[in-house]
């Protein structure tokens with residue numbers, strides 16, 4: 385039997401979400417969905433988690449040819465609606481929610497760029513000017529590495 389049929393992604397701490405069709409990296413420092421285009425999932429395991437070659441060997445081929453469905457690119461998945469159920473495999477991060485629009489991010493620098501461009505007419509985004517524009521310490525659930533792929537879980 386072709387051993388690749390037996391490939392066990394959980395041994396690499398990967399999780400296949402069958403509903404969302406996302407491949408999620410469950411290593412404690414991740415909790416993100418991975419893009420599976422080309423060999424990106426395998427590269428992620430090599431670069432971020434130092435998984436030796438013999439263990440990750442075959443993953444790219446398995447995902448491409450043998451996995452029952454193809455995974456979606458996390459960047460193409462719509463953020464969930466506010467109040468959605470918490471996904472147990474995804475990490476919750478604290479982030480910034482714009483008070484003026486629906487923009488959310490976990491990255492302050494991204495937020496201040498947003499505030500400057502959208503709400504301060506391109507003006508200098510000092511903390512003093514930016515601070516009134518956001519609510520912070522919101523739990524945002526990330527569905528991908530893309531900082532825009534966030535949503536309120538609860």
Ligand SMILES: [Zn+2]
Nearest residue numbers: 409411414432
């Ligand atoms: Zn990872």
Ligand SMILES: [Zn+2]
Nearest residue numbers: 482484485487
């Ligand atoms: Zn805004």
